[in-house]
Amino acid sequence: MMKIGLLGHGVVGSGVRRIIDEGRTEEVSGLSVKRILVKDQKEVSDERMTLSYADILEDEEIDTVCECMGGLEPAHTFVLDALNHGRNAVTSNKKMLATYLDELMSAAEENHVLLMYEASVGGGIPWISSLNEIRRVDEIESFRGILNGTTNYILSGMNEKDADFDEMLAEAQKLGYAERNPADDIDGMDVRYKTVLSCAAAFDAVLKPQDVPAYGVRYISKEDMAYAKEHGRVIKLIGEGAASGHAVHAFVMPQMLAQNDYFSMISSNINAVECTSSTLGTAGFTGQGAGSLPTAHAVVQDLLNLEDHRTMARRYLTARDVDNHDVCRVFYIRTAKPEVFTGIVDQKINEHVLLTKKVSLEEIDAILKQDETAFVCGVNE
Numbered sequence: 001m002m003k004i005g006l007l008g009h010g011v012v013g014s015g016v017r018r019i020i021d022e023g024r025t026e027e028v029s030g031l032s033v034k035r036i037l038v039k040d041q042k043e044v045s046d047e048r049m050t051l052s053y054a055d056i057l058e059d060e061e062i063d064t065v066c067e068c069m070g071g072l073e074p075a076h077t078f079v080l081d082a083l084n085h086g087r088n089a090v091t092s093n094k095k096m097l098a099t100y101l102d103e104l105m106s107a108a109e110e111n112h113v114l115l116m117y118e119a120s121v122g123g124g125i126p127w128i129s130s131l132n133e134i135r136r137v138d139e140i141e142s143f144r145g146i147l148n149g150t151t152n153y154i155l156s157g158m159n160e161k162d163a164d165f166d167e168m169l170a171e172a173q174k175l176g177y178a179e180r181n182p183a184d185d186i187d188g189m190d191v192r193y194k195t196v197l198s199c200a201a202a203f204d205a206v207l208k209p210q211d212v213p214a215y216g217v218r219y220i221s222k223e224d225m226a227y228a229k230e231h232g233r234v235i236k237l238i239g240e241g242a243a244s245g246h247a248v249h250a251f252v253m254p255q256m257l258a259q260n261d262y263f264s265m266i267s268s269n270i271n272a273v274e275c276t277s278s279t280l281g282t283a284g285f286t287g288q289g290a291g292s293l294p295t296a297h298a299v300v301q302d303l304l305n306l307e308d309h310r311t312m313a314r315r316y317l318t319a320r321d322v323d324n325h326d327v328c329r330v331f332y333i334r335t336a337k338p339e340v341f342t343g344i345v346d347q348k349i350n351e352h353v354l355l356t357k358k359v360s361l362e363e364i365d366a367i368l369k370q371d372e373t374a375f376v377c378g379v380n381e
């Protein structure tokens with residue numbers, strides 16, 4: 001029986017404990033949560049709970065550490081210590097893993113253990129394991145995804161109910177989709193971490209999060225949504241990645257999609273992600289990208305894959321630079337500083353809104369550094 005040390009008993013951790021304790025299937029009955037690390041004496045509600053990580057690390061029976069704490073520290077140090085003590089580890093913490101990917105994957109490799117992260121991208125959607133399975137047959141060429149439930153909830157409400165940004169953000173927070181600091185959701189950082197982890201699973205590439213251009217929806221207005229609608233389009237926040245020769249493209253940006261695009265129909269807080277490979281073509285996955293039980297489901301799937309000794313996740317990752325110079329688009333821009341964009345304007349919609357000529361993502365990224373409150377949106381062909 002796999003004996004698990006669970007770190008954190010919040011939204012995700014409590015879901016993991018519940019699924020394992022209920023043991024509804026024969027497979028799940030083979031898992032056992034032996035200890036649970038909590039932060040505060042007030043949280044202690046079960047005899048397995050402890051305030052000391054040493055109780056988990058020094059327990060020789062515990063073979064797997066499952067990190068559902070969130071945040072960078074102490075989650076990072078705890079996972080590193082677990083790997084260095086010969087434990088397999090599972091994490092749902094995209095920010096921590098994307099930030100320390102190289103170090104943690106190297107530690108897993110050196111200690112001949114595995115580090116699994118299904119739940120950290122797309123919540124309950126079996127995305128990382130699907131990439132691994134597809135890669136047994138074929139190389140992944142590209143992927144794109146709606147990977148943040150909060151912003152999809154906001155954009156869907158603005159589009160369908162003509163609602164305000166702030167009203168929809170408050171609803172998403174109330175429903176428990178948003179991060180503790182929703183800046184990570186609305187500024188595209190959460191999708192950036194998920195894009196970095198998807199590039200690792202799809203291309204064996206370790207990208208530095210700060211190298212991946214990321215634009216969010218903080219500055220979107222009702223007028224932008226209305227413009228998209230008038231032109232038969234829908235705005236979605238998308239993370240994309242592609243491997244082309246030695247280059248890895250990766251970026252996060254709102255995009256105006258045609259109404260019949262698969263992603264245009266993905267509403268509410270639902271996530272969707274698709275990848276393309278030459279033999280499979282394009283395959284899409286849709287589901288709950290956040291929430292206690294869907295995310296916990298993905299954590300438990302990782303635990304079962306470890307139990308089955310499925311070592312698909314043992315891949316050798318390499319540090320790579322992000323290269324977006326040949327990703328070219330038309331961009332829709334709302335700006336308080338239209339003069340910054342003079343050299344690339346194709347059409348002025350009004351004093352503050354313009355469409356650019358087709359330019360590279362590298363070029364627009366450099367120009368946008370002069371106007372940090374612009375709303376930018378790729379216009380897909």
Ligand code: HSE
Nearest residue numbers: 148149150177179290
């Ligand atoms: N804040 C994230 C979201 C949670 O809204 O998708 C899941 O990663």
